[in-house]
Amino acid sequence: MEEAGEIKKIMYVNRKAPYGTIYALEALEVVLIGAAFEQDVCMMFLDDGVFQLKKGQDTKGLGVKNFSPTYRALEMYDVEKIYVEKESMEVRGLTADDLIIPVEVKSNKEVIEMMSDMDVLLNF
Amino acid sequence: MKFGIMINEGPYTHQASDTAYNFVIAALGKGHEIYRIFFYHDGVNNGTRYTTPPQDDRNIVNRWSELAEKHEIDLVICVAAAQRRGIADADEAKRNGKDGDNIAPGFRISGLGQLLEASIQADRTMVFGD
Numbered sequence: 031m032e033e034a035g036e037i038k039k040i041m042y043v044n045r046k047a048p049y050g051t052i053y054a055l056e057a058l059e060v061v062l063i064g065a066a067f068e069q070d071v072c073m074m075f076l077d078d079g080v081f082q083l084k085k086g087q088d089t090k091g092l093g094v095k096n097f098s099p100t101y102r103a104l105e106m107y108d109v110e111k112i113y114v115e116k117e118s119m120e121v122r123g124l125t126a127d128d129l130i131i132p133v134e135v136k137s138n139k140e141v142i143e144m145m146s147d148m149d150v151l152l153n154f
Numbered sequence: 155m156k157f158g159i160m161i162n163e164g165p166y167t168h169q170a171s172d173t174a175y176n177f178v179i180a181a182l183g184k185g186h187e188i189y190r191i192f193f194y195h196d197g198v199n200n201g202t203r204y205t206t207p208p209q210d211d212r213n214i215v216n217r218w219s220e221l222a223e224k225h226e227i228d229l230v231i232c233v234a235a236a237q238r239r240g241i242a243d244a245d246e247a248k249r250n251g252k253d254g255d256n257i258a259p260g261f262r263i264s265g266l267g268q269l270l271e272a273s274i275q276a277d278r279t280m281v282f283g284d
Binding site: 055059066151152153 | 163194234237267270271272273279283284
């Protein structure tokens with residue numbers, strides 16, 4: 031494990047819909063494993079990535095596992111900074127009330143500023 | 155500068171692996187260090203030695219193996235992503251009851267922690283993907 035005292039600001043950037051590709055699921059696996067490293071992490075959901083947090087996901091017809099309840103476990107992993115881009119939600123007709131966990135809504139301008147402030151951006 | 159590299163797409167299907175390779179060559183040429191290259195998602199398919207492209211095309215897998223040997227670069231394939239996609243070393247093959255392994259020389263299979271550790275240790279993390 032990393033040496034004590036070296037804390038980096040890491041943003042997990044989630045840009046893709048939850049199903050159709052495996053990116054969202056495997057991104058979540060990185061976040062959960064990454065929690066053990068006790069870094070200053072946050073998650074950003076933008077573009078179709080905002081659908082990952084949508085309430086009422088039903089994957090029966092797809093025949094794949096609905097992994098959306100796992101997002102509720104993030105808090106237990108001390109992943110508490112969860113951001114959603116305002117514009118991405120708006121163009122998809124979503125509001126924060128449609129999401130399964132509490133999030134902070136950020137404008138595109140704020141997202142850009144936050145990204146500039148990160149040490150590490152892991153894009154999925 | 156010390157770079158950590160993440161490759162998220164498979165060879166041939168996607169440009170990511172080629173771009174990452176060219177980046178690594180350029181970085182080494184400028185005297186930078188490559189701390190680790192971590193293969194995730196379909197990127198794990200960069201590490202199977204069964205890859206057999208047409209003779210007039212580049213061999214992306216061999217290219218990584220040669221690079222690793224020449225510059226002692228740590229090529230790490232994510233174990234969870236590899237299991238889904240059928241990439242195995244001898245230990246993994248045995249553990250999962252498979253009849254053989256297919257990992258290419260210079261690669262090793264390990265956990266996602268290797269990605270996080272590289273991100274922490276490196277000065278810059280570069281992600282190559284879609």
